[in-house]
Amino acid sequence: MTDRQTDPPRRLRLNAFTMNVVSHIVQGQWTRPDTRQRDYTSLQPWVELAGLLERGRFDAVFFADVVGAYDVFEGSRDAAVRNAVQFPVNDPSALIPAMALVTEHLGLAFTLSILQEHPFSFARRATTLDHLTDGRVGWNVVTSYLENAARNLGYGGLPLHDTRYDRGDEYLDVLYKLWEGSWEDDAVVDDRERGMYADPAKVHEIGHRGRYYDVVGPHLSEPSRQRTPVLFQAGSSERGREFAARHAEATFIAARNVRGARANVDDLHERLLRNGRRPEDLLVFQGLTVITAATEEEALRKEREVQEQLSDEGTFAVVSGWLGADLGAVDPDAPVGDLRTNAQEGIIKALVESAPDHTWRFKDLVKSIANQRIVGTAERVADELQEWHEDGGIDGVNLTYTTTPGSFRDFIDGVVPVLQERGIVQREYREGTFREKLFDGRVGPRLPDRHPAAQYRRGVGATVPVRRGPQADREVQAAGAAD
Numbered sequence: 001m002t003d004r005q006t007d008p009p010r011r012l013r014l015n016a017f018t019m020n021v022v023s024h025i026v027q028g029q030w031t032r033p034d035t036r037q038r039d040y041t042s043l044q045p046w047v048e049l050a051g052l053l054e055r056g057r058f059d060a061v062f063f064a065d066v067v068g069a070y071d072v073f074e075g076s077r078d079a080a081v082r083n084a085v086q087f088p089v090n091d092p093s094a095l096i097p098a099m100a101l102v103t104e105h106l107g108l109a110f111t112l113s114i115l116q117e118h119p120f121s122f123a124r125r126a127t128t129l130d131h132l133t134d135g136r137v138g139w140n141v142v143t144s145y146l147e148n149a150a151r152n153l154g155y156g157g158l159p160l161h162d163t164r165y166d167r168g169d170e171y172l173d174v175l176y177k178l179w180e181g182s183w184e185d186d187a188v189v190d191d192r193e194r195g196m197y198a199d200p201a202k203v204h205e206i207g208h209r210g211r212y213y214d215v216v217g218p219h220l221s222e223p224s225r226q227r228t229p230v231l232f233q234a235g236s237s238e239r240g241r242e243f244a245a246r247h248a249e250a251t252f253i254a255a256r257n258v259r260g261a262r263a264n265v266d267d268l269h270e271r272l273l274r275n276g277r278r279p280e281d282l283l284v285f286q287g288l289t290v291i292t293a294a295t296e297e298e299a300l301r302k303e304r305e306v307q308e309q310l311s312d313e314g315t316f317a318v319v320s321g322w323l324g325a326d327l328g329a330v331d332p333d334a335p336v337g338d339l340r341t342n343a344q345e346g347i348i349k350a351l352v353e354s355a356p357d358h359t360w361r362f363k364d365l366v367k368s369i370a371n372q373r374i375v376g377t378a379e380r381v382a383d384e385l386q387e388w389h390e391d392g393g394i395d396g397v398n399l400t401y402t403t404t405p406g407s408f409r410d411f412i413d414g415v416v417p418v419l420q421e422r423g424i425v426q427r428e429y430r431e432g433t434f435r436e437k438l439f440d441g442r443v444g445p446r447l448p449d450r451h452p453a454a455q456y457r458r459g460v461g462a463t464v465p466v467r468r469g470p471q472a473d474r475e476v477q478a479a480g481a482a483d
């Protein structure tokens with residue numbers, strides 16, 4: 001425990017959590033006159049949001065995403081469609097270039113499921129975005145949880161929970177080989193006199209032959225500043241945490257309280273050490289909703305407004321999707337712990353961790369999810385965030401909105417100055433890529449050498465001895481033969 005006592009105050013990172021939809025997490029608010037959720041198909045509200053977040057010295061905008069409809073509640077998608085619950089949903093990555101154009105420092109993180117796109121084509125899309133943003137892209141790696149999504153993408157049904165993560169491991173290995181190993185650092189020579197743009201001897205096939213993917217390569221794109229976008233991950237089940245400890249630089253959790261966050265953070269730190277990484281290699285972001293105003297009375301009045309507008313049907317639709325359980329059919333008094341789900345196991349684990357001796361029932365879960373908010377003046381909100389930060393051990397917050405951009409503006413005008421005064425959040429951005437900013441210069445633009453992706457680096461960039469197993473040797477020989 002010494003580390004936490006002696007280290008300079010850890011900085012709390014701030015991400016704006018949003019989605020390219022009408023209604024994201026707090027359901028029912030889209031009908032209000034003071035929110036721009038219904039304008040999601042226009043660029044204007046997004047570029048304005050980017051400017052606002054950079055003014056607030058936020059680390060990033062963080063886009064959630066799904067590729068299927070919520071059709072679990074009452075066995076149909078009707079409730080989700082009526083309430084615009086993450087449906088319709090547009091592609092979040094399409095917003096990134098425009099948001100980058102109007103900002104200089106803001107990180108731009110988007111979610112993409114490993115079920116959604118072949119890793120070879122995703123590799124190019126991510127590198128293209130990292131080029132266009134000059135190294136400010138982050139990717140939230142998820143394995144999906146909606147049956148409808150898997151059936152849209154030709155899987156016939158949602159693959160088993162842990163199998164999705166197995167596929168995710170290989171998906172990332174293919175990407176690491178393309179992003180880190182296919183082009184040597186000095187492959188691009190851009191020699192107009194000799195008429196040579198890149199040196200063919202320094203651009204390599206990857207020859208990946210795996211259980212889920214066969215990819216010859218080379219990567220279509222020349223390396224971007226970060227090569228590998230900042231790797232976020234969301235999913236806090238047993239298998240999800242193993243996945244985060246192996247791959248992620250930041251993980252997004254949904255602990256129910258400070259105690260639950262502490263348990264999750266400590267668990268992740270142990271797993272990191274077992275994976276040859278360090279606790280400081282993984283930043284933990286907690287999802288939180290804040291309602292703030294100049295006075296307690298005003299903040300409580302705003303919360304009552306949210307509560308009055310809250311759509312129970314919308315909430316049931318989204319939570320049923322997360323759980324993979326029809327909340328319209330389960331007994332609200334039934335214990336949640338008995339649920340066996342192929343969707344998000346992490347939600348139940350988070351619930352149990354928040355009060356291990358308590359028997360949680362479905363009605364408690366819905367209430368806890370629908371009502372988890374920090375409400376109050378800027379001082380009070382800052383106190384609570386400091387508790388999550390210092391006692392819960394979180395490194396950052398994924399701030400959920402009730403109205404947009406209002407929730408973010410209130411937080412930036414009210415809470416951020418208090419947190420800056422206390423030295424908890426940044427006043428200025430440092431130079432460099434998203435990775436360098438997020439880790440306060442403790443790492444460079446590229447993934448650190450102790451990250452598993454580094455094993456695929458070649459040529460001058462390869463600073464670590466290449467760890468190759470028999471399979472990799474065969475691949476390299478095959479690649480060598482193919483070159």
Ligand SMILES: Cc1cc2nc3c(=O)[nH]c(=O)nc-3n(C[C@H](O)[C@H](O)[C@H](O)COP(=O)(O)O)c2cc1C
Nearest residue numbers: 064065142143144145234235236237240344345346
């Ligand atoms: C806080 C949080 C946010 C998530 N956001 C998304 C998302 O935007 N899109 C998505 O498909 N899955 C999302 N997931 C779920 C992941 O897809 C996850 O890999 C999968 O559901 C399994 O989760 P588990 O490891 O918690 O069981 C999220 C999970 C958590 C905990």
